[in-house]
Structures are given as structure tokens and as C-alpha cells.
Amino acid sequence: MKQYKGKQNQKDTCRQSIALIQQGSIRYCTSACLCGIPCRYDGRANTVEILKKAYEKGQVLPLCPEVLGGLSTPRAPAEIKGAGSKIKVYNSENCDVTVAFVKGAEIALQKAAAWGEKIVVLKSKSPSCGLGVIYDGTFTGTLVSGNGVAAQAFLDAGYCVLTEKDLVDSI
Numbered sequence: 001m002k003q004y005k006g007k008q009n010q011k012d013t014c015r016q017s018i019a020l021i022q023q024g025s026i027r028y029c030t031s032a033c034l035c036g037i038p039c040r041y042d043g044r045a046n047t048v049e050i051l052k053k054a055y056e057k058g059q060v061l062p063l064c065p066e067v068l069g070g071l072s073t074p075r076a077p078a079e080i081k082g083a084g085s086k087i088k089v090y091n092s093e094n095c096d097v098t099v100a101f102v103k104g105a106e107i108a109l110q111k112a113a114a115w116g117e118k119i120v121v122l123k124s125k126s127p128s129c130g131l132g133v134i135y136d137g138t139f140t141g142t143l144v145s146g147n148g149v150a151a152q153a154f155l156d157a158g159y160c161v162l163t164e165k166d167l168v169d170s171i
């Protein structure tokens with residue numbers, strides 16, 4: 001699997017998207033847990049009110065790449081390990097879950113392509129959805145620069161990729 005570290009989002013090109021999201025005038029995709037769907041590894045959600053309301057109005061397509069890749073909820077937490085072209089995703093039980101993460105990212109991209117604008121709001125720091133900063137693979141709460149597997153797939157496909165923090169910080 002390719003290395004995801006270091007590639008940054010073009011946030012300036014996304015500023016207009018933030019305004020459109022706040023106006024509720026576009027359809028876009030988001031991490032399912034941000035809409036209030038309890039799909040996190042621990043069976044909880046990361047609800048962000050503006051995204052939950054947009055979901056309830058049918059403006060948002062919620063996607064959970066880890067569930068789409070075949071992982072169950074709840075599940076062991078996972079982090080990206082390694083460097084260079086050899087990075088992998090392992091869960092806290094030291095099982096290699098890379099295949100499920102890559103498959104989930106591919107399915108999320110396919111679903112997003114059939115939905116609306118090339119805009120996605122993803123959950124920060126996640127090994128799937130994190131943008132710019134993720135945990136370092138040691139399960140010690142240490143952060144490093146890098147993107148989650150699905151976030152990188154969306155960037156590579158030319159999406160405007162935002163995090164929930166971009167929305168909250170802009171209010």
C-alpha cells in the first residue's frame with residue numbers, strides 16, 4: 001500500500017464548499033459517525049450537529065469506510081503503521097486489517113461518485129477518515145502527519161476533503 005504521509009489538502013479551494021455546506025445548499029458525503037450513526041470502533045458516534053441535521057434533511061450521504069470494508073461494530077481500534085510504500089493498518093490485537101480498510105475506501109468512493117458534489121467531510125485523526133494528522137500506530141495517543149486510507153483515496157480522486165473541525169472552526 002502506498003504511503004499516505006505528507007500529502008495535504010488544498011484547503012483554499014474548499015473554502016467555498018464550507019460556505020455552501022453551512023447554507024445547506026449542496027449534497028455531499030460525510031463520515032457516518034459525524035451524522036450520529038454509532039459506527040465507531042467502540043459502538044459510539046462523533047455527532048456534529050450541522051452534519052446530523054443535514055443527514056436528516058437528506059443532503060448528506062453518510063459513509064463509514066471501515067464498516068463498508070466488512071469490519072463489525074464494535075471492533076478493535078486500528079492505526080496505520082510503517083513508512084514508505086509499506087504502510088499497513090493493524091488493529092490493537094495486532095491483526096492486519098489493511099485489506100478491509102482499502103476495500104472500504106474503494107466502496108466509499110464508488111458510493112460517493114453516485115451521490116453529489118465532490119465534497120466530503122471526514123472525521124479527523126481516524127485511520128480511515130483522518131486528514132493531515134493521524135495516530136502513529138503505537139496505540140499511545142501519539143499523532144503524526146498523514147492521512148487515513150479513505151481520506152487519501154478521496155484526495156487522489158480530486159475531492160475537496162474537509163474535517164468536522166473545518167466546519168466547527170468556521171462558525
Ligand code: SF4
Nearest residue numbers: 031032033064123126
Ligand atoms: S471509519 Fe470514519 S466513518 Fe467510520 S467510525 Fe471511523 S471515522 Fe467514523
